[in-house]
Amino acid sequence: MRSQYHTVRRLPRVVWLLGLASLLNDMSSELVGALLPLYLAELSVGGIGVGLIGGAEDAMRSLLSVVSGHLSDRIGKRRPFLFAGYGISALAKGAIAATGSWAQVLGLRLVDRSGKAIRTPPRDALLADATPQALRGLAFGVHRSMDSLGAVGGALAAFVTVGLLGLADLRLAILVGGIAGFASLLPLLFVREGSGEGSVGGTRLTFRGGLARLPARFRRTLVGLALFAGGNLSYLFFLLAVNRSYTDRLAVGVPLAMFLLFQTTYAVLAVPFGRLSDLWGRKQVVVLGFVSFAVVSLGFVVSAATPWFAALFILYGAAVAAVEGNQRALVADLVPADQRGLALGLFHTVVGLCALAGNVMAGVLAQFVGPTAPFVWAAGLTSTGALVLGLSLRDGPAGAGRGARPQRPG
Numbered sequence: 258m259r260s261q262y263h264t265v266r267r268l269p270r271v272v273w274l275l276g277l278a279s280l281l282n283d284m285s286s287e288l289v290g291a292l293l294p295l296y297l298a299e300l301s302v303g304g305i306g307v308g309l310i311g312g313a314e315d316a317m318r319s320l321l322s323v324v325s326g327h328l329s330d331r332i333g334k335r336r337p338f339l340f341a342g343y344g345i346s347a348l349a350k351g352a353i354a355a356t357g358s359w360a361q362v363l364g365l366r367l368v369d370r371s372g373k374a375i376r377t378p379p380r381d382a383l384l385a386d387a388t389p390q391a392l393r394g395l396a397f398g399v400h401r402s403m404d405s406l407g408a409v410g411g412a413l414a415a416f417v418t419v420g421l422l423g424l425a426d427l428r429l430a431i432l433v434g435g436i437a438g439f440a441s442l443l444p445l446l447f448v449r450e451g452s453g454e455g456s457v458g459g460t461r462l463t464f465r466g467g468l469a470r471l472p473a474r475f476r477r478t479l480v481g482l483a484l485f486a487g488g489n490l491s492y493l494f495f496l497l498a499v500n501r502s503y504t505d506r507l508a509v510g511v512p513l514a515m516f517l518l519f520q521t522t523y524a525v526l527a528v529p530f531g532r533l534s535d536l537w538g539r540k541q542v543v544v545l546g547f548v549s550f551a552v553v554s555l556g557f558v559v560s561a562a563t564p565w566f567a568a569l570f571i572l573y574g575a576a577v578a579a580v581e582g583n584q585r586a587l588v589a590d591l592v593p594a595d596q597r598g599l600a601l602g603l604f605h606t607v608v609g610l611c612a613l614a615g616n617v618m619a620g621v622l623a624q625f626v627g628p629t630a631p632f633v634w635a636a637g638l639t640s641t642g643a644l645v646l647g648l649s650l651r652d653g654p655a656g657a658g659r660g661a662r663p664q665r666p667g
């Protein structure tokens with residue numbers, strides 16, 4: 258334990274500052290996000306509408322991520338994109354409180370997620386730039402954990418205000434969540450660039466030239482990540498499945514409790530899974546996450562009771578903890594430092610397009626086939642992604658976890 262504590266202390270200051278910004282932003286985002294399924298239920302949104310709104314994040318990430326990532330490589334600065342991204346998102350989240358239709362919610366989610374698309378690839382690249390490769394999985398795990406701790410705080414606030422106190426005015430709670438998002442800008446004032454081993458000062462590569470220069474092993478890995486993204490359902494589908502199983506106050510309280518359980522599990526396990534990827538290998542840990550998500554999806558085909566839901570949401574949190582930070586660290590490991598912004602942007606673009614298509618297809622299946630059909634779809638695609646990524650392991654390990662055998666923690 259002492260050895261692991263000292264390992265965490267070796268992380269650069271920028272990891273903690275970016276983690277704090279994400280924590281504050283996610284307290285805002287998940288307060289709004291936890292209430293959004295209930296708000297959509299009030300607006301009588303159908304399956305296709307849920308699929309479109311659930312995929313809105315992925316649409317804007319697809320359109321803007323690769324651009325913002327490449328531009329941050331070109332100018333050699335990541336920080337301005339973070340300020341712009343967090344500010345745009347805070348404005349859009351608060352404005353949802355003034356909507357009166359699901360189409361308006363969709364439009365504002367697009368704006369909100371455009372802010373995320375602008376900031377995410379440069380932020381991930383900045384994390385990778387500042388962190389030694391042997392600690393990169395841990396750094397991303399710490400960041401994801403702090404991000405999820407913020408989500409736990411937001412979900413807990415939603416649970417207390419609506420699930421326990423019976424607050425009827427969802428609009429007011431959503432407005433408060435949006436205003437709170439501006440606090441995420443404060444830690445960015447103390448972020449400094451250019452101190453890590455992989456720091457960049459700008460590149461002359463054009464967009465087309467940068468794409469052509471990306472390594473073949475990165476492209477092969479991206480195929481497996483894209484397949485998983487196509488089956489990676491929005492949390493809205495899982496929470497609405499719980500909502501349909503209950504009536505009255507339980508139809509509100511149980512989904513919020515499950516969302517809180519998921520976020521807590523994610524926050525607790527993100528750091529251990531990140532460190533495991535440093536020691537064992539990133540692809541191995543990501544494949545484990547893919548398989549776990551497939552099991553969760555199949556579980557929702559037959560789930561019908563609260564204890565079963567609780568077990569599934571715990572496994573859901575573990576699957577996301579294994580995948581989220583480690584797939585980003587894996588991308589960073591596979592490319593040169595001066596192409597990290599572009600590679601991470603392309604990663605977010607490709608998985609965003611696949612996730613958008615997958616969520617829309619899941620919405621169509623829910624509306625025209627049945628409520629369990631999206632989970633069958635998700636299980637099939639995520640299992641295929643695990644198979645493809647597992648087969649690519651023969652390319653050899655990338656980044657940390659260089660040996661074929663697991664290493665013992667120090």
